[in-house]
Amino acid sequence: MKSYGYILFLTILTIFMNGCKKQPDCPEPMGYQQYGEPFSNVPATEDIVIYEVNLRAFSQEGNLAGVQQKLDHLVSLGVNVIWLMPIQTNGGPLNSPYCISNFYEVDEEYGTLEDLRTFVAEAHSRNMAIILDWVANHTSWDHPWIDSTGWHTTDAQGNIIHPSGTNWTDVADLNFDNTALQEQMIDAMRYWVLEANVDGYRCDAADYVPFDFWQKAIDSLRIIPNREI
Known part of the structure; x- marks a missing residue:
């Protein structure tokens, strides 16, 4: 069952928790290498000035390069955290970045x-x-996980469904009762921290995902050495 209470604070996933320093009881995450130097000037939560960027709309180019050209402008506005709307490959008929x-x-x-x-x-x-x-x-309906039995929520007939109580018919609801799914999702979150050197996450539809998953994700990200995530 999904938990809907007491996790609205996770809209931004403890973006800047104190990271674990490199110690014997703080193991390296497996499988990925740290790209670049971890950012050491992450602002304190009370000092955050955040700017949400819709890549398609922010610049004429509609891509990362277009935003990069305007970084100095964002600095002039006092911004110290940039929140990028989803950058991953998307699918579905609506071409939504959240699919x-x-x-x-x-x-x-x-x-x-x-x-x-x-x-x-x-x-x-x-x-x-x-x-x-x-x-x-959730995922798009053409995500490879669709073929993994038990990774999505199903109805009484065993058919995968879109998120209950929404009109988000372009996406398939994920089943967080599945431990393998949880581990894979956390692995993907670790991937971008290490391979792209990002500093944290804003979590979409956080209250649709069980609290215990978010706690597990936070704990897993905290053990990445020399980071404030």
Whole structure:
């Protein structure tokens, strides 16, 4: 069952928790390498000035490079945290950025992983942290996980359904009772922290996802060495 209470504070996933320093009881996450230097000037929560960026609408280019060209303008506004709306490959008939078909890939509309790395580095050089919009609650209907039995919520007849109580028919609801799904989702979140050097997440539809998953995700991200996530 999904938990809807007491997690609205997770709209931004403890963006800047104190990271774990590199110690014997603080193991390296497996499988990925840290790209670049972890950002050391993450603002305190009470000092955050956040700017949400819709990549398609922010610039004429409609991509990461277009936003990068305007970083100095954002600095002039006093921004110290940039929140990027979903950058991952999306699917579905509506072409919504919140309809993810691959949690590990930058949508070619916005650029490449290298473009994201460059963007993050340029933002960090201007003392701005980068957080990604994270869509944990659902996937596109053409996501490979559709073929994984038990990874999505089903009705009494065993048919995968869209999120209950919504009109989000372009997406398929994920089943967070499935431990394998939870582990894979957390793995994807670790991927971007390490491989793209991002600083945290804003969590979409946080109150549709069980509290215990978010706690598990926070604990897993906290053990990444030398980070404030």
